[in-house]
Amino acid sequence: STTFNWEDPLAASELYTEEELAIQDTARQYCQERLLPRVLEAYRNEDYDRSIIAEMGEIGLLGASIQGYECAGTSTVASGLITKEVERVDSGYRSGMSVQSSLIMTGIYEFGTEEQKERFLPQLAKGKLLGCFGLTEPNHGSDPGSMETVAREHPSKKGYYSLSGTKTWITNSPISDVLLVWAKLQSTGKIKGFLVERSKCPPGTLETPAIKNKTALRASITGMIQMDDCPVPVENMLPSVEGLSGPFTCLNSARLGIAFGVTGALEDSLSRAREYALERKQFKGNPLAKYQLIQKKLADAATDAAYGTLAATQVARLKDAGKATPEMISMVKRQNCDRALVNARILQEVFGGNATSDEYHIGRHVANLFVTQTYEGQSDIHSLILGRAITGIQAFV
Ligand code: TGC
Ligand code: FAD
DSSP, rough: OOOOOSSHHHHHHHGOOOOHHHHHHHHHHHIIIIHHHHHHHHHHTTOOOOOOHHHHHHTTTTTTOOOOTTTTOOOHHHHHHHHHHHHHHHHHHHHHHIIIIIIIIIHHHHHHHHHHHHHHHHHHOOOOOOEEEEETTTTSSOOOOGGOEEEEEOOSSSTTTEEEEEEEEETGGOOSSEEEEEEEHHHHHHEEEEEEEGSSSSSSSEEEOBBOOOOSOSSOOOOEEEEEEEEEGGGHHHHHHHHTHHHHHHHHHHHHHHHHHHHHHHHHHHHHHHHHHHBBBSSOBGGGSSSSSHHHHHHHHHHHHHHHHHHHHHHHHHHHHTTOOHHHHHHEEEEEEHHHHHHHHHHHHHGGGGGGGGOOOOOHHHHHOOOOOSSSSOOHHHHHHHHHHSSSOOOOO
16 A cells, blocks of 8 residues: 655655666665765865766766766766765765866867867766866856856967966865866957866966865865966867857756755755654653654655655756756756755754754755755746746846
């Protein structure tokens, strides 16, 4: 007989193929067995373990939906389920993976030459190379079109561009081997993507200082990219795109991944709050779970996680059918991040004072979910993208 499963209330699993469910299981097993035991120390010490990306590469989690180049070639739904399992442990671990899979690998796959794809994709897929994606600048976050980073013909090295400028809040940058940097070509004023290889940059031309003492996403490493006449060979420029559609195509993939991912963080918050509420007794020996106000918190969170999962799944299916639009992705990114943050913050209350101890994990999810609502387009920016599509009037400027 059919019974209600609070962990999958709307039976999303019915929408997944056997293969997708098997991939989710593999990812869940890795995340619970290998990532969860590390996360508290990593978060306390702001210490991202570089070997995680190699481990993820070994089991095929990186660039999973890319066809060929030693990538798994899964559906977009399966790669979404991978991000969900990683983020069930920590948004920072998902962040490190998203940047590798969705941002740099998608950029190379969609817009690179065959030579660039063969040179970089298999190494990135195996986690032998670590990548990052430099779009945001100190003076231009929500409005990357106004970026100041510039690429001009190198004054003394023939066949090279020279990149100058500063990117900030860049996930993975301090330890990246290859940095996908977006810069304006001085000759045309158009934005182009450049693959900057750290090992080939002369001393003093590329610095990537870490941004320390973060209040969230502490299990992920974040930094700046400072380029001072950094020489980049012409063959490292992504040839087949110019303008913001380059970085935004990569962001479409990452934003959809986040829409899946945050439902994992919310489900983990729910399952921990439920367990706590069943065990903790207050007033005449009753478990907290007996009280109506507590039950409402759990019901709200379960509902939003289930709706969010279904919506992300629908958009991922449409993406594979070539029918997804950027506005659909804005809608699920905004809604799922906002609801995950609101619900996790309310579930935090179930733990009382114990929520303040990191061993209950809930405070970490709440802090991380603020960042997910902020990066890859802050929620209000996605409201404006949707508002523009609804009214035909842009309200950014
Ligand atoms: P707009 O005039 O709207 O568009 C400029 C050009 O871009 C094209 N385009 C897109 N192409 C593909 N997919 C999309 N989603 C696209 N959105 C826009 C558009 O067609 C146009 O092309 P063309 O050929 O006509 O030039 O641009 P705008 O300057 O008005 O931008 C407005 C706005 C607000 C939508 C945009 O700038 C925006 O989305 N801002 C948010 C910035 C953002 O998301 N930054 C993310 C940085 S990376 C990051 O956060 C990684 S964290 C990862 C982690 O750690 O997990
Ligand atoms: P701002 O653009 O200054 O916005 C501040 C506030 O003003 C926001 O609430 C915003 O919604 C609002 N606002 C801005 N413009 C408008 C408007 N027109 N109308 C109404 N409200 C508006 N970037 C990368 O390129 N690569 C990365 O790997 C990366 N990783 C990150 C990791 C972390 C931990 C963090 C915190 C950020 C990361 N980012 C990365 C940067 C991130 O994408 C930006 O922080 C984000 O796009 C917002 O830009 P901003 O911080 O400059 O905020």
